[in-house]
Amino acid sequence: xxxxxxxxxxxxxxxxxxxxxxxxxxxxxxxxxxxxxxxxxxxxxxxxxxxxxxxxxxxxxxxxxxxxxxxxxxxxxxxxxxxxxxxxxxxxxxxxxxxxxxxxxxxxxxxxxxxxxxxxxxxxxxxxxxxxxxxxxxxxxxxxxxxxxxxxxxxxxxxxxxxxxxxxxxxxxxxxxxxxxxxxxxxxxxxxxxxxxxxxxxxxxxxxxxxxxxxxxxxxxxxxxxxxxxxxxxxxxxxxxxxxxxxxxxxxxxxxxxxxxxxxxxxxxxxxxxxxxxx
Amino acid sequence: xxxxxxxxxxxxxxxxxxxxxxxxxxxxxxxxxxxxxxxxxxxxxxxxxxxxxxxxxxxxxxxxxxxxxxxxxxxxxxxxxxxxxxxxxxxxxxxxxxxxxxxxxxxxxxxxxxxxxxxxxxxxxxxxxxxxxxxxxxxxxxxxxxxxxxxxxxxxxxxxxxxxxxxxxxxxxxxxxxxxxxxxxxxxxxxxxxxxxxxxxxxxxxxxxxxxxxxxxxxxxxxxxxxxxxxxxxxxxxxxxxxxxxxxxxxxxxxxxxxxxxxxxxxxxxxxxxxxxxxxxxxxxxxxxxxxxxxxxxxxxxxxxxxxxxxxxxxxxxxxxxxxxxxxxxxxxxxxxxxxxxxxxxxxxxxxxxxxx
Numbered sequence: 001x002x003x004x005x006x007x008x009x010x011x012x013x014x015x016x017x018x019x020x021x022x023x024x025x026x027x028x029x030x031x032x033x034x035x036x037x038x039x040x041x042x043x044x045x046x047x048x049x050x051x052x053x054x055x056x057x058x059x060x061x062x063x064x065x066x067x068x069x070x071x072x073x074x075x076x077x078x079x080x081x082x083x084x085x086x087x088x089x090x091x092x093x094x095x096x097x098x099x100x101x102x103x104x105x106x107x108x109x110x111x112x113x114x115x116x117x118x119x120x121x122x123x124x125x126x127x128x129x130x131x132x133x134x135x136x137x138x139x140x141x142x143x144x145x146x147x148x149x150x151x152x153x154x155x156x157x158x159x160x161x162x163x164x165x166x167x168x169x170x171x172x173x174x175x176x177x178x179x180x181x182x183x184x185x186x187x188x189x190x191x192x193x194x195x196x197x198x199x200x201x202x203x204x205x206x207x208x209x210x211x212x213x214x215x216x217x218x219x220x221x222x223x224x225x226x227x228x229x230x231x232x233x234x235x236x237x238x239x240x241x242x243x244x245x246x247x248x249x250x251x252x253x254x255x256x257x258x259x260x261x262x263x264x265x266x267x268x269x270x271x272x273x274x275x276x277x278x279x
Numbered sequence: 280x281x282x283x284x285x286x287x288x289x290x291x292x293x294x295x296x297x298x299x300x301x302x303x304x305x306x307x308x309x310x311x312x313x314x315x316x317x318x319x320x321x322x323x324x325x326x327x328x329x330x331x332x333x334x335x336x337x338x339x340x341x342x343x344x345x346x347x348x349x350x351x352x353x354x355x356x357x358x359x360x361x362x363x364x365x366x367x368x369x370x371x372x373x374x375x376x377x378x379x380x381x382x383x384x385x386x387x388x389x390x391x392x393x394x395x396x397x398x399x400x401x402x403x404x405x406x407x408x409x410x411x412x413x414x415x416x417x418x419x420x421x422x423x424x425x426x427x428x429x430x431x432x433x434x435x436x437x438x439x440x441x442x443x444x445x446x447x448x449x450x451x452x453x454x455x456x457x458x459x460x461x462x463x464x465x466x467x468x469x470x471x472x473x474x475x476x477x478x479x480x481x482x483x484x485x486x487x488x489x490x491x492x493x494x495x496x497x498x499x500x501x502x503x504x505x506x507x508x509x510x511x512x513x514x515x516x517x518x519x520x521x522x523x524x525x526x527x528x529x530x531x532x533x534x535x536x537x538x539x540x541x542x543x544x545x546x547x548x549x550x551x552x553x554x555x556x557x558x559x560x561x562x563x564x565x566x567x568x569x570x571x572x573x574x575x576x577x578x579x580x581x582x583x584x585x586x587x588x589x590x591x592x593x594x595x596x597x598x599x600x601x602x603x604x605x606x607x608x609x610x611x612x613x614x615x616x617x618x619x620x621x622x623x624x625x626x627x628x629x630x631x632x633x634x635x636x
Contacts, residue, residue, distance in 0.1 A: 168360045169364045169367075175358045176425075176429075182381065191367060
């Protein structure tokens with residue numbers, strides 16, 4: 001069918017206007033956050049869409065030792081969760097994806113079931129475990145707790161990915177004299193690059209943003225992670241709520257994630273679809 | 280010594296028996312081809328020799344030593360896979376050297392062996408490339424090279440040419456024959472293509488449903504198939520089969536076909552038989568024994584033609600004739616053969632020979 005010129009133009013306008021609406025809907029909150037962070041004092045309560053480009057909120061928040069400390073804590077927690085959960089998930093995925101043993105699928109479904117529990121349901125039990133392990137009010141408690149939701153997802157994605165790797169390559173490696181460890185390290189890991197990137201990044205984002213466990217398991221300011229630290233930012237008096245500072249802190253926390261996501265965008269999509277579509 | 284002995288070897292998957300009490304001895308330096316239709320157990324048998332499948336019962340010996348429990352890497356075997364199974368993230372050089380790297384050989388020696396194998400296979404200009412940047416034929420060469428560098432006494436090929444197109448397949452077939460001639464390793468080669476089997480093998484093992492239907496040199500299998508299955512599997516186009524009745528009459532046996540009666544040397548067997556004659560053994564116009572037939576179709580192939588004939592009862596046979604015979608579909612012709620080129624199969628599909636049951 002040949003479309004008339006006017007028709008084609010109409011079609012294009014429709015697509016672009018839809019695109020604009022979606023972009024506005026998703027990006028406006030970010031824009032508002034950044035714009036507000038760049039206004040100072042009373043200006044924040046005026047509805048103006050253009051920022052003032054005043055950086056005193058950033059100065060304030062970056063000279064705050066507690067906030068910098070919590071930024072560091074978040075980095076430690078998120079990075080540890082990524083490294084630990086990827087390491088464990090790779091080992092589990094090799095077993096679940098490559099070795100035949102009885103009870104494999106029940107185990108897979110158990111993992112899935114674990115990831116379905118609402119966080120709040122786990123909270124009190126997990127709290128007891130953490131106290132018993134002596135991890136209360138340490139970063140270790142958060143690393144321990146976050147693995148509960150990052151591991152099942154990582155194991156699922158990596159297992160399906162591992163299954164999609166050709167069996168003959170593994171057999172060729174066996175004939176070449178590789179131990180299972182060497183097969184995983186030298187053959188599978190490099191082939192799983194995209195899947196590792198995407199699962200690692202998602203684990204990082206999840207641990208970076210988590211709030212409830214971070215609020216519950218940490219008692220003192222110097223061990224807090226960023227989401228809680230931001231929530232607890234308070235003004236000089238109880239009648240002042242420092243919107244500007246909160247917005248500046250949120251921006252600082254969000255930007256690294258956006259940069260990471262943009263950098264690894266290609267891998268995230270290919271990693272998540274690789275298990276599903278053969279080829 | 281690097282012969283292979285399979286002694287009463289059994290493979291079961293659960294209650295299903297794939298291979299049942301199979302015996303086979305492969306001599307050192309021999310090129311043996313396992314051939315058979317899909318599902319006949321030929322790949323399973325190869326993988327059992329490689330150590331990728333467990334042996335349910337019986338014994339596998341390599342160079343006289345029991346190997347059932349030996350891990351694949353310690354059996355001194357190199358294997359080439361159907362899908363080539365190259366490591367996609369390594370370049371050709373590392374692919375070739377990976378097994379040696381795993382065995383912790385000195386770098387200089389790895390380099391030397393890789394260079395030598397690459398030269399031998401004419402892939403020395405591709406060493407920096409990744410598998411994805413190679414054509415199918417080049418990937419196949421790398422896969423063979425990976426087996427070569429290990430300098431093993433035993434080579435296993437699992438349908439190595441089935442992913443290639445016809446031209447390349449022929450080229451690689453010649454290449455594999457050359458490698459075997461120069462390396463002289465004991466070779467077991469699995470294929471479902473009887474042409475590859477005929478051209479490459481010292482001996483062919485025809486497998487059917489986990490049993491050995493026949494073992495022999497390519498010409499033995501072609502000239503004297505032990506049963507109807509081997510007869511129809513080896514040779515292209517397929518052997519023609521016609522039903523008949525064999526009866527003893529004094530010092531002779533008489534074969535009755537729907538088109539006539541033929542006197543043969545005495546057979547001990549009497550009863551229903553199947554007559555098998557290869558298309559290339561049939562002649563248009565005459566012979567020691569003849570049938571009348573209606574021409575259905577003439578397929579010229581250039582140097583020769585395939586003539587499809589209807590010999591009555593809706594049975595059709597194929598004749599391979601030289602050049603392009605001057606006959607037209609719809610006409611009637613005489614088709615004949617020499618008795619010595621005809622094969623008779625009894626009710627149990629086993630080949631019948633004069634004087635024997």
